[in-house]
Amino acid sequence: MDKKSNFLNILKIIFSVIIKACPAYFIFYALSDMLQGLSYGFNSFLMQKFYDSINTILDNGGLATMSYLLAGAVSLVIISSQLLDGVANFMYSNMTKKLSGHMNYIVNQKLIRLKAILYEDPNKLDLINKAFESSTKCVGLVFTFISMLAFHIPYLIFMLFYLASIQPWLCVILLLMFVPMSVSQLIKSTFFAKQEDHSAPLRRSLEEYENNICSKTFFKETRTLGIYGFFRKRYINILDDLNKLNWKTERKSCIIELCTRLVAMIGYMVLLVVLIVFSVQGIISIGQFAAVFSSIGLAFSVMQGVVDRNLGLVSRNIGFTKNYVNFMDLPELSPEFNFCESDNDDIILKDVSFQYPNANSFALKDITLTIKKNETVAVVGENGSGKTTLAKVLTGIYEPSTGSVSVMGCDISEKLPYSRISAVNQKFNRYALTLKENITISDQKGDESAIPEIIEKINLELDPQIFPDALETPLTTEFGGVDLSGGQWQKVAICRGIYRNHDVIVLDEPTAAIDPIEESSVYRSFTEMSKDKTAIIITHRIGSAKIADRILVMDQGRIMETGTHDELIKKGGKYAEMYNLQADWYLIEGSNT
Numbered sequence: 001m002d003k004k005s006n007f008l009n010i011l012k013i014i015f016s017v018i019i020k021a022c023p024a025y026f027i028f029y030a031l032s033d034m035l036q037g038l039s040y041g042f043n044s045f046l047m048q049k050f051y052d053s054i055n056t057i058l059d060n061g062g063l064a065t066m067s068y069l070l071a072g073a074v075s076l077v078i079i080s081s082q083l084l085d086g087v088a089n090f091m092y093s094n095m096t097k098k099l100s101g102h103m104n105y106i107v108n109q110k111l112i113r114l115k116a117i118l119y120e121d122p123n124k125l126d127l128i129n130k131a132f133e134s135s136t137k138c139v140g141l142v143f144t145f146i147s148m149l150a151f152h153i154p155y156l157i158f159m160l161f162y163l164a165s166i167q168p169w170l171c172v173i174l175l176l177m178f179v180p181m182s183v184s185q186l187i188k189s190t191f192f193a194k195q196e197d198h199s200a201p202l203r204r205s206l207e208e209y210e211n212n213i214c215s216k217t218f219f220k221e222t223r224t225l226g227i228y229g230f231f232r233k234r235y236i237n238i239l240d241d242l243n244k245l246n247w248k249t250e251r252k253s254c255i256i257e258l259c260t261r262l263v264a265m266i267g268y269m270v271l272l273v274v275l276i277v278f279s280v281q282g283i284i285s286i287g288q289f290a291a292v293f294s295s296i297g298l299a300f301s302v303m304q305g306v307v308d309r310n311l312g313l314v315s316r317n318i319g320f321t322k323n324y325v326n327f328m329d330l331p332e333l334s335p336e337f338n339f340c341e342s343d344n345d346d347i348i349l350k351d352v353s354f355q356y357p358n359a360n361s362f363a364l365k366d367i368t369l370t371i372k373k374n375e376t377v378a379v380v381g382e383n384g385s386g387k388t389t390l391a392k393v394l395t396g397i398y399e400p401s402t403g404s405v406s407v408m409g410c411d412i413s414e415k416l417p418y419s420r421i422s423a424v425n426q427k428f429n430r431y432a433l434t435l436k437e438n439i440t441i442s443d444q445k446g447d448e449s450a451i452p453e454i455i456e457k458i459n460l461e462l463d464p465q466i467f468p469d470a471l472e473t474p475l476t477t478e479f480g481g482v483d484l485s486g487g488q489w490q491k492v493a494i495c496r497g498i499y500r501n502h503d504v505i506v507l508d509e510p511t512a513a514i515d516p517i518e519e520s521s522v523y524r525s526f527t528e529m530s531k532d533k534t535a536i537i538i539t540h541r542i543g544s545a546k547i548a549d550r551i552l553v554m555d556q557g558r559i560m561e562t563g564t565h566d567e568l569i570k571k572g573g574k575y576a577e578m579y580n581l582q583a584d585w586y587l588i589e590g591s592n593t
């Protein structure tokens with residue numbers, strides 16, 4: 001077992017997080033629990049004295065004052081323990097809400113800082129998927145431990161000493177009952193940890209199929225193409241697998257629990273028999289017999305509580321807690337990652353190769369490239385040639401597997417001038433916000449007066465039929481707004497990218513859904529607006545590449561050709577071939593320029 005997933009280490013990490021979150025509650029809860037445990041033990045001791053005093057009066061006569069005093073003391077202890085129980089419950093309900101919120105906040109903060117490449121790794125995705133569930137289970141684990149340490153264990157230690165003072169055998173029998181129960185919980189903990197490991201990928205698939213069936217984006221296609229039944233079948237199969245997994249673990253754990261309960265019951269019986277034999281033989285007094293007899297039931301149920309409920313909960317939750325600790329251990333960006341100042345405005349890639357997690361081949365291979373300040377570079381190439389990956393590496397979303405990337409003087413493995421970079425991604429987001437918010441969200445300190453000009457240049461017509469509330473029109477039908485066509489959404493995404501204050505902008509197929517005639521006008525406007533910016537445009541439309549100062553042609557992760565449009569045409573290589581294949585389109589485009 002590595003040091004991080006060591007049981008004690010996990011507890012140390014979780015306890016320090018939780019104690020820091022609400023130390024005062026924590027101390028009060030532990031204190032009231034501990035006093036309650038001790039009051040239970042003390043009560044047994046007082047009961048024995050009470051029964052002995054009654055016995056003495058019955059045998060020898062005399063005044064009952066002592067018995068009354070002892071009865072009063074017993075009542076006082078019972079009332080105090082009830083009050084302490086109330087305090088502990090109050091603390092418990094307040095602390096669980098506060099702590100669950102706090103743990104979720106920590107997970108959210110961590111998610112923001114996670115390196116983007118982790119989302120490409122299925123194992124890490126499982127860990128991310130488990131994170132929220134794990135965080136609340138950690139709270140459960142800590143409470144179980146507090147109540148074990150503060151209530152159950154002090155009470156049991158008190159009882160063991162008490163029983164040992166009466167007759168050491170009683171103590172030995174009580175302890176022996178513990179052993180099989182504890183072992184069974186250890187075995188059960190491995191079952192539950194294994195179950196969680198197998199469940200997480202299944203849960204992720206279940207969510208995916210649920211999304212395929214119910215979500216708005218998938219629904220249209222699954223309905224039109226009749227795919228609904230396919231996903232439903234898969235959904236049911238996965239649900240079935242999850243239930244089987246759950247049933248298997250529960251069944252195994254129940255069998256083990258049943259056996260240990262039987263052993264415990266036998267121990268309990270033996271204890272009672274020993275108690276009766278000892279009292280008949282006069283080894284223990286009537287008071288001791290009565291006190292132990294009346295409190296042994298409680299001691300037994302407390303013990304069962306420790307082993308069955310508490311250790312059971314620990315065994316279930318420790319797996320989740322381990323996941324939480326592993327999740328919190330995932331590599332993250334440094335806190336100062338987004339703050340890099342430098343006078344160098346070039347983007348420099350040296351011998352860059354990149355491989356996705358679990359991929360068999362490299363998506364980028366040996367790329368050495370310098371993009372000068374204010375240069376416009378177009379990247380073209382066939383599907384899967386590595387264009388989008390190059391864009392992600394250029395913008396520091398992914399670190400290269402080998403080689404180095406420096407963006408405006410900052411080594412992206414350490415720092416990145418994010419505040420100077422903007423992008424329009426191939427898979428851009430459609431936010432359920434107003435048109436204005438969909439644009440300004442990229443730069444919340446931006447100058448909103450620039451919006452009309454950007455919208456106009458990108459040809460996003462504010463037709464009142466489409467945008468009844470102009471910029472304030474919500475772009476979502478789910479919240480009483482409108483939906484847009486694919487091309488209109490793409491224009492909104494371009495406006496969002498341009499609105500962000502930037503020195504470098506990456507456009508990854510930004511006009512794929514815009515008709516070719518409008519496209520050339522969008523590109524003209526874009527070039528005009530990006531005169532003093534560095535722009536990287538990824539496109540399949542070779543006509544768009546013509547506007548660039550330089551064109552990179554990618555093939556199987558490598559830069560195959562580089563040059564201006566004219567140079568590449570003259571060269572007669574891959575670019576020229578692609579250009580000729582799209583010749584018809586160029587003729588149309590040419591007649592518009």
Ligand SMILES: Nc1ncnc2c1ncn2[C@@H]1O[C@H](COP(=O)(O)OP(=O)(O)OP(=O)(O)O)[C@@H](O)[C@H]1O
Nearest residue numbers: 120356359363381382383384385386387388389390
């Ligand atoms: N998340 C991923 N995990 C594993 N491999 C990936 C992942 N994303 C892309 N790839 C692989 O990396 C290679 C380059 O993909 P990339 O998306 O960069 O190509 P592209 O040139 O942008 O393609 P397209 O023109 O179709 O958008 C492809 O072989 C692809 O299969």
